Amino acid sequence: MILHIDMDAFFASIEQAVNPKLKGKPLIVGSRNNRLHTVVCAASYEAKALGIDSGMPSLEAFKLCPNLEFVVADQSKYIWTSEQIFELLKAYGFETIYSSIDEFQLDISEAEDPQGLAKTIQKQIYENFNITASIGIAKNCILSKLASKLNKPNGIAILTHENLEWTLAKVPAKKLCGIGIQTEAIFDSLGIKTCLDLYLKSPQFLESILGQNGLNLYMALHSKDSFNAMQKESEVKSVGHSYTLPRVSENTGFIRAWIRLLSEMVARRLRQKNIAAKTVHLWLSGPEMAHFGAQKSYKEPTDDSHEVYLRALKIMATGGQKTLKIRALGLTCSNLFPANRLLLLKEEKRREALIKTLDSINTKLGDWTIYPAVITLAKKNS
Ligand SMILES: [Mg+2]
Structure with a gap:
């Protein structure tokens, strides 16, 4: 089993944690110190609720919400926090991988109570950093990452043998990491709508439409190996x-x-x-x-x-x-x-x-x- 931790609106949450005046307010973190001419690199959940999200020009964000709070990205602060979280996670004694600045994976095959462990991790991160994390648990890396996005923010989702297909049937195929716009168009044309549609396809079929990438995708979805390197490599x-x-x-x-x-x-x-x-x-x-x-x-x-x-x-x-x-x-x-x-x-x-x-x-x-x-x-x- 892999436990995937995805920090909620990481950069924005850190800014809110260090400056209580920003708590509960719509906030964007800009990549440059020019509030009207930059790109949103993170949005707080209050801003997301107004339709603002990362990647959007800040000007557009201000149109949606004129009294939006603005902070310039401070990479060193985020990296520091990220490294501290990584240290905290490593202390649990499971094999731990740094997937990205706000995502981490633990191989928890040996854990007795995954749900309890996930709750403890969330609580410890919150107590230490005053920010929340969402956690997904599943049999491999790609599915645990997907699960971490299902109950955001501050959520936990566990994909078990029993609920796996039922859950995948509710998630659009494009939500799976690594699915780009082109692949999505191919899926659309073949009637592959949900992650379950994809999950049930044979390796031969996926290879015939996506070549080696299709085979890789099949292996990633069905693997029971701890820490499948394939997807990390692409990141x-x-x-x-x-x-x-x-x-x-x-x-x-x-x-x-x-x-x-x-x-x-x-x-x-x-x-x-x-x-x-x-x-x-x-x-x-x-x-x-x-x-x-x-x-x-x-x-x-x-x-x-x-x-x-x-x-x-x-x-x-x-x-x-x-x-x-x-x-x-x-x-x-x-x-x-x-x-x-x-x-x-x-x-x-x-x-x-x-x-x-x-x-x-x-x-x-x-x-x-x-x-x-x-x-x-x-x-x-x-
Ligand atoms: Mg995140």
């Missing part, structure tokens, strides 16, 4: 980190240590999302070179920190500089695939076991409890 396009050094450095060992550290951070996030990357992109900048950036793609996707590091070093070598003066550097992995490795070699299996052990130690005892020794060089000098 994340790349994973990256960058760092500005405290001063310019031309110490190759120090720079390599930083690349190793960034590789560790990026690959760990890939593993948490159950994805692997074929492409590594490295950029470096310093006083003598404006910006060196290059990438390389490999046939085999990887989520192994050391492998990412080796690939990054190869990219650095293509720059051809003998000595480098570096002030900032960044590493990004893209071209992502579900991490379904088939490990054949004994050495690969050993490596996999080692990575799993290191990850579990860091998960249990805190990040950077254990890491490759070379990283101490970066940490010491930063």
